[in-house]
Amino acid sequence: DAKTTQPNSMESNEEEPVHLPCNHSTISGTDYIHWYRQLPSQGPEYVIHGLTSNVNNRMASLAIAEDRKSSTLILHRATLRDAAVYYCILRDSNSGYALNFGKGTSLLVTP
Amino acid sequence: NAGVTQTPKFQVLKTGQSMTLQCAQDMNHEYMSWYRQDPGMGLRLIHYSVGAGITDQGEVPNGYNVSRSTTEDFPLRLLSAAPSQTSVYFCASSYLQGNEKLFFGSGTQLSVL
Numbered sequence: 368d369a370k371t372t373q374p375n376s377m378e379s380n381e382e383e384p385v386h387l388p389c390n391h392s393t394i395s396g397t398d399y400i401h402w403y404r405q406l407p408s409q410g411p412e413y414v415i416h417g418l419t420s421n422v423n424n425r426m427a428s429l430a431i432a433e434d435r436k437s438s439t440l441i442l443h444r445a446t447l448r449d450a451a452v453y454y455c456i457l458r459d460s461n462s463g464y465a466l467n468f469g470k471g472t473s474l475l476v477t478p
Numbered sequence: 479n480a481g482v483t484q485t486p487k488f489q490v491l492k493t494g495q496s497m498t499l500q501c502a503q504d505m506n507h508e509y510m511s512w513y514r515q516d517p518g519m520g521l522r523l524i525h526y527s528v529g530a531g532i533t534d535q536g537e538v539p540n541g542y543n544v545s546r547s548t549t550e551d552f553p554l555r556l557l558s559a560a561p562s563q564t565s566v567y568f569c570a571s572s573y574l575q576g577n578e579k580l581f582f583g584s585g586t587q588l589s590v591l
Contacts, residue, residue: 413579413581458580
């Protein structure tokens, strides 16, 4: 099963861009790359997802490497409310099967 | 539109007791799943379903049973609770296509004494 690898923690200053990396070297052709975040004492919430092309939405941007073995979630201007654990997961488009989330990256945002 | 609703929010059990965690969604999602999250850990998949009458195991299915008799509901049953099942449980749902986002419930905090 394809797995993802993320740094345990990262730190950013408020109003600066944040680049959260994710490695997924065993990704298959039918896997979509999803990002979720989890605020303290809450369930995960969707951030963004993509297959091959870079994606933008109101929350973030997703940059996908050409070989799809890595991706980067970009928060353009971090706010204190962006402090959360960010998870990168792979979701199989055939079965809908979503694997374990791993430990994710804990993002600390300082004023 | 309530989204994904989990009940109860908190539960304390004694070892050996049984109980059912409820999960309901009102978005007509085909895919539903259960995760557990232990302190300082990520979410691990317990069971999932791609439609009524169809269920399958995730990474940590032992000690848990599921069934899917309707599209809306996906209950998780603990037949004989153990302290190792103390955790926060999350239910998630989505449309079946793998490129659709997951919607999560707010979680059930379960303690087994």
